[in-house]
Amino acid sequence: CYTDRSDNSYLSNGKLIIEAKQESFTGPAEPVDWNTNPGNRTLPYTSARLRTKDKGDWKYGRIEVRAKLPYGQGIWPAIWMMPTDEIYGGWASSGEIDIMEAINLNTNSASHNIHGTIHFGGEWPNNRHAGAHITLQDSNPTTEFHTYTIDWAEDKMRWYVDGIHYGTQIANHWYTDNPIGSSFAPFDQRFHLILNVAVGGQWPGNPNASTQFPQTMEVDYVRVYSCPDSPNTLTSCQ
Template structure:
């Protein structure tokens, strides 16, 4: 009987070890200001690729991102004829290959908002998009309430976002929700509040279909309008806040 108990205990320990993961990046946003040794601000209107390549309306500023009560708050505003917001990245400061990315966030709402949690290949500036690859952990557009988009952009899918899933959740605008992606050499799986919603695992993996065998960096932003956010923007909704509680990456 003692041997049986010992064997069961050993199996439990082994299973636990297999499930362990190492935290390699943690941002709780509990400082007074954004840590610029980790994060970059991307500013302006994206020109010469104006509108950030998507006919977006906003100008990105530092002032539209703030830390409050342990949260990153990206605020979209409308001043006269100008829209402002913020976009931050970890490019060249924190880049990683494979892992579990987990972000807890609360969405803005209303016609025209387009918040996103996403990733780009570290060679974006060298080889361009979509060859660098893009992993959209979460996208939401206010014109389509209750829908979360998870999408992979590759050279093979350029011009046709075929590697995508729309998940409808009636309460997604209420409070905070956890968006997670498990990225390995074999597949990329997406979760919302712990529930798997989409897995990308192409049978043929090459430069056209799988640019995901290299380091990527993180991006957080709140766009306004644009090709995906929609041409119509309800100016009465502003200001709107995209609130991020934490960002964690595990290996």
């Protein structure tokens, strides 16, 4: 369960800590913004999901987050963005921007992969996605801080780790099924930032006996640049 308790999200030594814990907890079966009356369920883990919706919402620019990541089987840290207004409809017709995702860090030879992805197209199950990944060969994202960045322009997005460019998506490769969308839709609207540590899920699988708890994502800073010289082309963010 995601909670709003200080056990799961807090400040320590000037850093934001999101902590996943192994503990039985009864809470909403779904995030409250998914369902106005979700009911409750009891799960064996707790964590936190922080978002800037209606407090920090952006259209185009550079988003940069310096963080140290959690590790282990079933652990899924994410730095991502969702549409604030969802004018094109439900997921994923209004889009999703994943600045950084990682799963099962420190568990196998491919476990230092960092992923950057967009989701678009129609509402589930007619959604589509595209992305890239980078493998951190000479450093460990769970013991060292790294800077995860996306440059988001009207017609392109670029992903970086520590200034190293590893992925690009361009507008003629994304779309929305909603007929009101422009050629740049759905990524031509306001999005807000989300930071969370998920436990389990279809992609990473569930934790096992090797997974150590608690697990923490430490966030040193979040910086958003508006690229004022040319917000649609990111000229001032080069």
